[in-house]
Amino acid sequence: MPQNLISATATAVFIVGPLLAILINNLLPRTLAQKICLKVGIAATLLQIAAVCSCVWLFFANSSYHISFSVFWNMSAQPGAARFYVDFLSLTVMLAIGLVSLVSLLTANESIKDKALNFSNLLMICMIGMNGLVMVNDLFSLYIFLEITGIAAFVLIALLREERGLEGAFKYLAMSAIASVFLLASLALIFMETGDLHFANVAALLSSPAQASQPLLLMIASLFFITAFSIKAAMVPFHGWLPDAYQSAPAAVSVLLGGIVTKAAGVYAIIRVLSGAFSGVLAGVFSHVQNVHVVFAILGLVSILYGAIAAIGQRDMKRMLAYSSISQMGYIVLGAATGSVIGLVGAALHFFNHATFKGTLFVNAAALEKQTGSTDLEVLPCGLQARMPLTAISSMLAFFSTAGIPPLAGFWSKFLIILAVWQSGSPLMAGLALLASIITAAYFLRIQRKVFFGQPDDSSNEITEVKGSLALAEWLLSIITVGCGLLFPALLLLMQSKGLF
């Protein structure tokens, strides 16, 4: 495999590509840039999706399932230096990043045309942040890319500068700052103990904490680390900022936040530090620390149950989806916390699935808001299935996938996660996770029954189906949800036959 060529291309596409899009948008005359900025962004996201697919093909073609590389101006960086690292887990997440960013841009095309240039610039920065934190193998670089993602997301929420948006953005900023303080403190303590922040070196030390000169400091570092990423991932009880941020953000930003940002900035980091992932080359920082696994498993289960129960009582659709996201992110963390290969595969698949079905639901919320002017379930007219058939069908598919109904994509990932929890010797946890899945079906059926099913009332006479880029986004995500559901068994068998797990 031409290692240098692939490394240069990967850096160019995943980091420099979005930077180039920002450059193009801002060098063009403002009127022209306003017209084409979303298209430039769409090109960058399509390029990312194509690059991920190419990497997967190259991995299978060469039977080499990970690649470590430096920035293109210095390929021969020293071993142990901060480098980029890509394996199947990172590729899965980067595919989700590309896909959700694409859908967010399509949604923005219909909803925030007058702020399109700022939106596109900030989205590209957010992409750089997420791509970076997915590819790094050094804790300090992880922190910097987390901050980039956080700053871009915070400004995106406040993009329209409405009172609600500013309030949501402030809550997000405040919680994010607290998480950053905990994370930095944790990194400082780890560095004091190990003199290094490279994943593998820290993991080697933590695998035998008894040999550490100051085990108490390591314990405090672990505690700070758990707190920081629990805030970023909005795990219960650190979830307070998430419903306000999702509800108050513009529709296109809600798609981005709900689809990928919270997961990439919080949940991905948890998966990465809990496990060596598929290849086993990139060691998980806390993969040998049993207590950290247990704490995350409990946080995951509490989030699953609390998110599902709290979602039932919500009357705003975006707020309900926010609580549903807390519940679904709990599943991902629970799967990763098992530490088993099945649990990790389930977590990675659920990560991707959640990006698609939650992306669909937020696009549906944007469509309803555009056509009816509200996302309040008490205000929305009944029987919209006849007026908005595409939105109704895509919404139903996404709901079923979220609830884990076979053969949709969500079923396979939830099945693997619950199986892994059962096999790890926790049948009670597995049972509770299954119960929450039934609750999920219940609150989603409430939306379907209230908004889409039933006889159309007079107030819905003027309402029509969305067209253009919103309809395209609904089609695209629905096809992926169904397609992945049908293809996952074959994909899992292929990965197993290649010895990936």
Next chain:
Amino acid sequence: MQTFFILLCLALMICSAAAVMMFRSLIKATVCLAITSVLISIVLFLLGAYWAALFELSVCAGLITVVFISTISFFSKERRSEEQERDHHSRFRLLPYLMVVCGLALLALLVLSGFSMQSIPALPPAFAEFKQILWSNRQVDILAQIALILAGSFAVIVLFKEINTNDENKGA
């Protein structure tokens, strides 16, 4: 003696950081922030992290202060009454006590864990050269810094630039 200076600087740093929160005037808060950065630079210098001290001094104490003061001079037109100033001070009156309690708790924690300045590992010789650190070992962070600066710039544009334009329109 060096440990005493480090602890003194850290104590002063905490005081100036608290003052950042307590001052209502943005200019005064910015000056306190710059003082905090200068004190961090001194601590870094005393601990032997010369390049980190240099960057902290030039970027955080210098550049960031200039950017803050420029931004404030562009946008800040607010004037507060003495009563509002008093209200503000009364809101933060517990902050110094809280910080002292937290500081003592951290100190107790460090003493209990057997912490000492000597336990901080020295940087390995291979990492000593700044050029090597920046271009070979931390090259990923250079890209990240570019993105971080862009994020900050767009944040200012989105959140402040148009507010200023609106204010000017209203004035006209």
